[in-house]
Amino acid sequence: MPGGDVACHGPAGQYAHVEADDAAGRARQRELVRRGYDAISLAYRSDDGQAASSSAEDVSRYRGWVAELAGLLPAGARVLDLGCGAGIPPTRELVAHGLQVIGVDFSAVQLRRARRLVPAASLVQADMTALHMRSASLDAVVSFYALIHVPLADQRALFPRIRAWLRPGGLFLAIVGARRWTGTERYLGADMFWDHQDTGTYLRWLEATGLAPVWHRYVPEGGSGHSLILARAC
Template sequence: MTDETARRNAVRRAWDAVADDYAAARRADGPDADLLRDLAPDLPAGASVLDVGCGDGRRTMATLHDADPTLDVVGLDFSRVQLGLASEAVPDARLVQADMTALPFREQTFDAVSAYHSVFHVPRERHPAVYREFARVLRPDGLVLMTVGSGRSESTRRNWLGSGHAMFWSTPGSAATTAQLSDAGFDVEWERRVDDPLGSTALFVLARRR
C-alpha cells in the first residue's frame, strides 16, 4: 500500500467516524448554500450536476433540488456512511461511492460540478488530476463551484471532532489553484469569501470549462 493510499483510507475512515456529528454541527442553510441557489438559474433546464464530496447531502444536493427540481443531481463520496445519510436526506438522488481523482463517468456527462469542502482533503500534488477529471466529465461551457484553500498549507488534525481519527488538509493556495484550473481547461469567473456554517470563512471559486 502506498503512502497516498494509506492517507486516503485514513481520511475515509475519519469521515465514516464523524459523519453523524459533522451533519449535526453544520447547518443546511447559510451563505455557502446560497451560492448554489444562485448557480441553479444559470444552468439549463434538466441539467446534470455532479456533487463531489456530497457528504450528508443536506447542504448541497438538497439545496440544488430545492432551487430547481428539474436538475439531475448525482452525489459522489468515498465515505459509505456519508452516502447513507445522503440517501435519507435526498431519497431520489443518485449516489456513487468513488474517489474524485478517478471519476467513474464518461466524458462530457455533466453541466456542472459542485465540490464543497472536499478537494482540500486530497494531497495538493493531486489537485491537478482532480481538476482534469472535472474538466473531462463536464460538457463545454460547464461550471465548477468549489471551496478552495486561500493559503498554501498542509496539516493533519488528530482526534478530529473527537472521533479518534485524524483528518488531513492540503492546499497550494488560491493563486496556484487558479493556475491549475487554467491548465485543466477552466477560466475562473470569480472568487468569493463567505461565512462557513461551522463558524469560519471559506473561499469559493466559480470556474467555466473552455
C-alpha cells in the first residue's frame, strides 16, 4: 500500500464522498485500496524506487526521513513499516541503516515485489487494521503514504495499538493528511480511496493515545500536500 504521494486530491478533481460509518463499508473501502495497488504496483513505483510522475527528489526525501529516524534509534532497532508496499524506497532504506525491519502490506503483488527487492526484511501480508504484535516489542513504527488510504475510524483505532506495540520512548513516524478530505478517484488507471483528517486533529489523536508529538512538517505535493509527524511513546 503506501500510496498517493504524487496525487492531489480535492474539489479540483473528479471524486465522490464515500465515507462509511459501518464496518462493512470500511472493509469495502480497504478492499478497493488493496485491489488498486495490486493493479498499479509497477505503475506506482518502479523497481528503482522511482514514483510515477516524480523526480529524484522523491527518492531522496525518503532517504532523508529514514536517516533522521535511524539517528534517533539504537543500533539494530526493531522497526515496523506499516503499508510497506513494494519495499522501496523506505523499507530498503531502513534495512540499509542496519535496522531489523518488519514490513506489512495487504497487497499480494506489492509484497511479492518487496520479497524480491528487500530480501533482508521480514515481510507479512496483512491488513494493518487487523495486525497483532506483541506489546512493547518495537523501537519504532513508520508509515509513509499508507494511513491516508485507511478509513478514519480504523486509523483512529490503530493509534492506541501502535502505542502498545512500542517500547517506552519508541518512535512513530508517519505521513498523514494535512487537511480533511475523503473520496475516491481514478489513480494510475485504478479506483483508489483516500481518507484523512487535518494535521491538528492527528496531533490531538496521537497525544490522547500516549504518542506525544515531537515535531510535524508540511510536505508539499504539487498543489496540495501532506504532514510528516514524529511522535514518541510516553
